[in-house]
Amino acid sequence: MTMVRVKGFKIFRDRHGKMRCYHRETGHKIDLEKFPIGSAEFFAECETIRAIAEAQKARAPKVGTLGGLVQNYFETEHFQSLAEITRGNYQDCADFLKTIKDTPIHVIDTPLVSGIHDKAAKKIGWRRANMVRTLLSEVFKYNIPKGLIAANYAKDVIPKRRPRDLAYANRPWSIEERDIVLPRAKPHVRVALALMMNTGLDPSDALNLRKDQLDGDTIWGVRSKTGEEVAIPISPTLQAALDLFPEHAAETVLASSRGKAWTYNGFSTVWHRFKIKLEEEGLIAPGLTLKGLRHTVATTLREAGLDERRIADLLGQKTPSMARHYSRSANLAEKNRQTMEMLEKKNERRAKIVKPSPKSVKPNQSEDRT
Structure with missing residues (x-):
C-alpha cells in the first residue's frame, strides 16, 4: 500500500x-x-x-493589538470568575469592538478610548457605552502587569451621564403590584419572586442559590458580582412561600415546573411572557423587572430609616454608595419632615439663648444728655 x-x-x-x-x-x-x-x-x-x-x-486576535489584549483578559481567572450575565455583557462589548480589534497597541491612548466611548454612545446608547468603557478599563488593568500596555487609558474617560428625561430602570415595585403579581404567578415562578422580594438577592444569585446554602433560618451565600458574603435571615413570609413549593431533585432552591434548575435566560423568558400578559390585561404598568425587586428591598429599608451601610451589608455591596443607588426612589418625605421639625426646634432654642434681655441694653449718649 x-x-x-x-x-x-x-x-x-x-x-x-x-x-x-x-x-x-x-x-x-x-x-x-x-x-x-x-x-x-x-x-x-x-x-x-x-x-x-x-x-x-x-x-483570531493578533498579538500586539487591541483584540489581543481583550482575548488575554478573557483568559484570566478574574474574567472566568465573573457572573455568567456579566461575562455575556463583556462579550457583547467585545463584539462591538471587533471592527477595531486590529488596532496596534502603540496607538492606544486616552483620546482614542474617549472617541470609542463617544461612538459607542451614539450607536448602542449611553449605558452600553459605559459598559464598553468598563471592559476596556478591566482589559488594560489586567494587561499592565504583563507588560503588554503601559497604562489604563480608560480610567480618565468620563462615563456618560444618564439622560434626565429617561425613566429609571428597575424601578421598585409598589405594594399593589406585588399583590397583583404574586397570586397570579404559577408556583415555580411565585416562589422565585418571593425569594427575591424577601431577600434582595440579585436574580442570578437567587436562581443559583443551592439548598445547602440554607441553614436553619439563614441563607448563607456570596454575591457573584462582588464576591461579598451575605447572611440573610429567612423571614416567616419567605419560609411560608418555600414550604408551599413542591419538593424537587435539583440542587438549587428554585426549580422549573419540570423540577430542573433554572437558567437565567430560561426564567427571564417565562417571567417576560407572564409580565406582558398582565400588562395587556391592564393589571400592571410597564417597567416591572426582576432586578426591580432588589431595588424594592433597598427602598423599603431606606424608608424605614436604616442607614446605607446596613442596607449594603444585606445586599452584598462593598460600599454604601451602591445601597444609595438601589434605594434612590425611597419616599423620605415623612422622615425628612420629622428631621425639619427637629431642626426647627433647635433653631427656636438657639434664638432664645442669643436674644438679648431688655436689662442688657445700654442707653445711648443722646438719651443720657436728655
Whole structure:
C-alpha cells in the first residue's frame, strides 16, 4: 500500500491496525470510511479543513493589538470568575469592538478610548457605552502587569451621564403590584419572586442559590458580582412561600415546573411572557423587572430609616454608595419632615439663648444728655 502524505495532516495506523487521520493544528479528524485515503473525496476534505483553519486563524486576535489584549483578559481567572450575565455583557462589548480589534497597541491612548466611548454612545446608547468603557478599563488593568500596555487609558474617560428625561430602570415595585403579581404567578415562578422580594438577592444569585446554602433560618451565600458574603435571615413570609413549593431533585432552591434548575435566560423568558400578559390585561404598568425587586428591598429599608451601610451589608455591596443607588426612589418625605421639625426646634432654642434681655441694653449718649 502506497503511503499518502498531506501537509498539515497526520496519517497513521493505530494500535488496533486501523488507519487514522487528523489535522495537526486543529485536531480535526477525518472519517476515513466516508473519505477513503487517496480518494478525490479525501483530498477535498483535507482542503476544506485547511481552509476553515486558515479562516479561523485570520479572525483570531493578533498579538500586539487591541483584540489581543481583550482575548488575554478573557483568559484570566478574574474574567472566568465573573457572573455568567456579566461575562455575556463583556462579550457583547467585545463584539462591538471587533471592527477595531486590529488596532496596534502603540496607538492606544486616552483620546482614542474617549472617541470609542463617544461612538459607542451614539450607536448602542449611553449605558452600553459605559459598559464598553468598563471592559476596556478591566482589559488594560489586567494587561499592565504583563507588560503588554503601559497604562489604563480608560480610567480618565468620563462615563456618560444618564439622560434626565429617561425613566429609571428597575424601578421598585409598589405594594399593589406585588399583590397583583404574586397570586397570579404559577408556583415555580411565585416562589422565585418571593425569594427575591424577601431577600434582595440579585436574580442570578437567587436562581443559583443551592439548598445547602440554607441553614436553619439563614441563607448563607456570596454575591457573584462582588464576591461579598451575605447572611440573610429567612423571614416567616419567605419560609411560608418555600414550604408551599413542591419538593424537587435539583440542587438549587428554585426549580422549573419540570423540577430542573433554572437558567437565567430560561426564567427571564417565562417571567417576560407572564409580565406582558398582565400588562395587556391592564393589571400592571410597564417597567416591572426582576432586578426591580432588589431595588424594592433597598427602598423599603431606606424608608424605614436604616442607614446605607446596613442596607449594603444585606445586599452584598462593598460600599454604601451602591445601597444609595438601589434605594434612590425611597419616599423620605415623612422622615425628612420629622428631621425639619427637629431642626426647627433647635433653631427656636438657639434664638432664645442669643436674644438679648431688655436689662442688657445700654442707653445711648443722646438719651443720657436728655
